[in-house]
Amino acid sequence: MTTAVNSWIDRFQGLSTLENHIKEILLNRSTIVSVPANTVIFGPGKAPENLLLLLSGSVRVQQLSEAGREIILYRVHAGESCVLTTACLLAYEDYSAEGIAETDVQAAAIPRMVFDDLIAQSEKFRRFVFSAYSKRITDLFLVIEEIAFQRMDMRLAQKLLELAGSGNRVATTHQQMAAELGTAREVISRQLREFQRREWVTQSRGAVEIINRKGLEVLASSDG
Amino acid sequence: MTTAVNSWIDRFQGLSTLENHIKEILLNRSTIVSVPANTVIFGPGKAPENLLLLLSGSVRVQQLSEAGREIILYRVHAGESCVLTTACLLAYEDYSAEGIAETDVQAAAIPRMVFDDLIAQSEKFRRFVFSAYSKRITDLFLVIEEIAFQRMDMRLAQKLLELAGSGNRVATTHQQMAAELGTAREVISRQLREFQRREWVTQSRGAVEIINRKGLEVLASSDG
DNA sequence: AAAAGTTTGGTGACTTCGTCACTGAAGCTA
DNA sequence: TAGCTTCAGTGACGAAGTCACCAAACTTTT
Known part of the structure; x- marks a missing residue:
């Protein structure tokens, strides 16, 4: 059994203080994936099956309008998570946003069920997830304000x-x-x-x- | 001990199928609050302490720009929850969005700690919460698209x-x-x-x- | 009930932004 | 080197936002 130290986990603000047994679940039940640049990670008709925690590279989340125009909503960088995606895959799968690897991307992929497990078991993991939500949502508010008023x-x-x-x-x-x-x-x-x-x-x-x-x-x- | 039937819980799609002991926690540890129209429920410098589940009335969530202009982000109606708020209160409290009762509002108020408890204990409650997130976020995407392109x-x-x-x-x-x-x-x-x-x-x-x-x-x- | 103040709506002139149709230049490909 | 594709430039125009101001409709005060 690993000691769960010096792993990728510690690169994430908010995960490094997790209890050791939670870290082990994270390590053992997630997989490290490599994605080449320009891959569509999720999008209409391609629901994400995993929560991605980015180890390197960046992911661009953008929206396509019917008229073919597009707007970039936000970016996910190394040390951050694609957490909004997780919520969206639970229900309303018909949104038109898509996530694209802007560079080659390395990420830890946490399957949906493991994510659910971790949420149930660790107060700190919950805090991590909701903090990530918070950041994204306030970012979206900012985007709206900029588009509308600046x-x-x-x-x-x-x-x-x-x-x-x-x-x-x-x-x-x-x-x-x-x-x-x-x-x-x-x-x-x-x-x-x-x-x-x-x-x-x-x-x-x-x-x-x-x-x-x-x-x-x-x-x-x-x-x- | 109540049987947790015929309570306000059943008015919420996604909560009515909760396990009975979870319903009891929800009933016993939340309070029903009444808020007159035009009350500021949360806003800059007024972080919400509770997750609100609206029983009647509606809440308007809007953003104020520095130049004094405002834009309405979304509304929360009876049978829905102010769930985005919950995330935001966990971290980035300095956002400029505010929630205002548009009408007289009745709501079940779930304290932050009880919310955390329920998330930990019930898979169905988690699903309810993340579904609510999903709806709000896709709504925000829609708002962005409309402002930018329509x-x-x-x-x-x-x-x-x-x-x-x-x-x-x-x-x-x-x-x-x-x-x-x-x-x-x-x-x-x-x-x-x-x-x-x-x-x-x-x-x-x-x-x-x-x-x-x-x-x-x-x-x-x-x-x- | 008249006067004064506040809120709401109307308007012209102007700027900024978005759209359309088209041109030309740069880089790639065969 | 000829042809294709992508990228950038432009004028004309329409849509939307800004500014300054006015007028009408309600409210409050006296």
Whole structure:
């Protein structure tokens, strides 16, 4: 029997303090899966059978409208869980959201029944799950607020900074940025042209280079 | 000891099949509360201490933006639960959503600890809770899609029909309708004027009267 | 009952955003 | 190198959001 130390479990804030016997259940009854980039992990007609705890990579959860437009709802990163999915698979399976591996992904997959077991047995695991829900839901509230009330130029500046991270290059097409923000490609093109005119960015096919971070930051944080 | 039959529990789809001893815990450790209309049930700085199961009335959950604008996220009706709230109170308490009693409300209030107990003890209760989550979350996805992609005239027609129910009168101000749809009052005023011109509705101060349901229905269901 | 205040709705001018139809340029493929 | 596909640019226009202001309808006060 393993001692359940130094396992992937400890990479998850909120799981590392689990009781040892719970950790063992988690370790013994979950499997580590590897998923190549761009795999559809769940979606309409493809209900997820497992709760995924991401060890590396990221998963993009997006919604497709009937008219073929799409919007990105949130991302799941390493150290986080696809927990909303779990709820959704229990009932309303007919929603149109889908989860896609954005990079190669490694994850611990917990079967539905084991998940149920853990929820029943461990107060700490329950807390972990409901905390994850909480974060996702507040994220969704934020998305709604941004779509409804914020200006596109501000949202685009924020998204560019977010996607650039510590670097300066954002490798993405205008079309993809449009999906990020739930708008049309032309709108992105025009905004980026304006950013370029202000010498905040330079553009090349399939990429945006940030050359004046400050400018974007000022716009991004100008509340209103 | 009660037999736990004919109680409020049976009004909830998903709870009526609970084991009897679970029903008894639910009955004995929850309290029936009455809340007058317009009470703020939870909100920023007022975390809910209980899971509410609505017996009568309805609760409106809305988000306030910094600029003072608001948007209605969803409603909780009799026979449903304020379950999202429960998750949120566990962690991220700093979200800006608030729940308001739209009418006088009667509800069964389950303290947080009892909720945790029930989750641990009953598979059926877990299913009830996660199903409720599922419904709310898919509702939120729908809200996002509508805000991002649907035309205002269509959304307004849908909302009018929804609020009218089986009647023909919607007692609401333009400002309130704007909050329903996350837009500005002027937009609502202009759309309603157009509906009036088409002789689908008549207006009076604080109310809209539907006089041609068909017209609204056609617009509401014209996808695209 | 008249005056004053508040809430609700109306409107024009303007900006921003989304849509449509089309163009051209860049990169890939055969 | 010719042809295809993807990506980006653009003008024209319609839809939606913003701003500033006005007017009408209810409420409260005197």
